Amino acid sequence: MVIVSALTFRILHGARDLALALVDVVQHVGHIEDTLRVIGLRPTIADDPASVAFDPWGDPSSVELRRVAFTYGISRTPSESDGDAAPRPPFRAETLRDLTVRIPAGQKVAVVGPSGAGKSTLVALLQRLYDVQDGELLISNHAVAAIRQDDLRAALAVVPQEITLFHRTILENIRFGRPDATEEEIHAAARAANCHDFILSLPDGYGTLVGERGTKLSGGQRQRIGIARAFLKDSPILIPDEATSALDTESELKIQRSLVQRMANRTVIAVAHRLSTVAAFDRILVMQDGRIVEDGIAPDLRRRGGLFARMWRLQAEGLSAAE
Ligand SMILES: Nc1ncnc2c1ncn2[C@@H]1O[C@H](COP(=O)(O)OP(=O)(O)OP(=O)(O)O)[C@@H](O)[C@H]1O
Numbered sequence: 001m002v003i004v005s006a007l008t009f010r011i012l013h014g015a016r017d018l019a020l021a022l023v024d025v026v027q028h029v030g031h032i033e034d035t036l037r038v039i040g041l042r043p044t045i046a047d048d049p050a051s052v053a054f055d056p057w058g059d060p061s062s063v064e065l066r067r068v069a070f071t072y073g074i075s076r077t078p079s080e081s082d083g084d085a086a087p088r089p090p091f092r093a094e095t096l097r098d099l100t101v102r103i104p105a106g107q108k109v110a111v112v113g114p115s116g117a118g119k120s121t122l123v124a125l126l127q128r129l130y131d132v133q134d135g136e137l138l139i140s141n142h143a144v145a146a147i148r149q150d151d152l153r154a155a156l157a158v159v160p161q162e163i164t165l166f167h168r169t170i171l172e173n174i175r176f177g178r179p180d181a182t183e184e185e186i187h188a189a190a191r192a193a194n195c196h197d198f199i200l201s202l203p204d205g206y207g208t209l210v211g212e213r214g215t216k217l218s219g220g221q222r223q224r225i226g227i228a229r230a231f232l233k234d235s236p237i238l239i240p241d242e243a244t245s246a247l248d249t250e251s252e253l254k255i256q257r258s259l260v261q262r263m264a265n266r267t268v269i270a271v272a273h274r275l276s277t278v279a280a281f282d283r284i285l286v287m288q289d290g291r292i293v294e295d296g297i298a299p300d301l302r303r304r305g306g307l308f309a310r311m312w313r314l315q316a317e318g319l320s321a322a323e
Pocket of ligand 1: 072073095113114115116117118119120121122
């Protein structure tokens with residue numbers, strides 16, 4: 001009887017925690033797709049029964065796209081075996097087209113480009129929130145579609161622009177990156193993300209409750225907690241998607257440097273907004289209209305006089321106009 005009661009209590013307690021977590025996620029995330037992603041479900045994409053055994057730590061974590069095409073709102077391109085009867089999708093402008101790039105393991109790449117160029121769509125495909133419709137997308141030489149989703153999630157640490165914070169303590173929010181992390185490891189990740197000092201300056205330090213939707217924190221503080229969480233997860237591939245946009249340039253630079261140092265053996269694909277902070281990266285990919293139009297290091301791209309040089313000039317003028 002005691003055992004049954006204890007079990008019942010644990011189940012109820014577990015269910016209550018799960019319900020609270022779901023309410024947290026739904027409140028804090030808003031978008032159903034993101035919600036499903038956070039709670040580990042996927043709306044339409046399931047594991048292929050023939051998924052490959054993939055050890056995120058076993059293979060060097062290269063990323064390769066070969067003539068990738070993707071358009072929102074249509075399903076995967078019918079294969080030849082579907083025959084003539086396959087329905088033709090309605091015409092829509094391709095979001096990504098003919099996207100070809102190889103990012104060797106360990107390289108630190110910044111992806112830049114005008115709004116709507118397809119940068120976040122590329123990040124969504126890497127996480128397999130959608131399947132590519134044409135071409136190939138490979139991680140460590142495995143097609144992303146053939147990797148078990150648990151392995152894929154372990155391989156990637158994505159830091160979105162809008163961090164999901166739970167109404168829990170700062171410590172718990174960072175630990176979400178790796179549930180078995182020690183406090184020392186959490187503090188080290190927070191130091192690397194340049195948020196340890198501000199956390200200690202709060203009356204309750206790491207025990208501070210972040211408030212509904214993290215409202216007790218500024219946008220920049222929330223972003224730094226998100227980065228600490230990703231540092232703690234320490235996946236072989238780190239993908240910050242405009243993850244430092246709410247920070248001032250100096251804090252952003254500090255984090256970019258720490259990212260490059262801390263991620264010495266990791267692959268980094270960072271969607272960057274502020275061009276002045278991408279100098280620390282090994283390589284810059286410039287996207288426009290769903291394609292990569294320039295590829296190189298910042299000084300070369302500036303000299304080349306193309307889109308990057310134009311964006312650089314505009315941002316510099318914007319900065320000086322604001323100062
Ligand atoms: N879920 C979606 N459904 C339909 N169209 C979308 C969706 N998400 C993005 N798009 C469209 O795809 C194109 C590329 O968007 P994406 O967000 O990838 O660009 P981006 O380069 O990241 O832009 P930004 O710098 O503004 O974030 C845009 O035309 C956008 O309107």
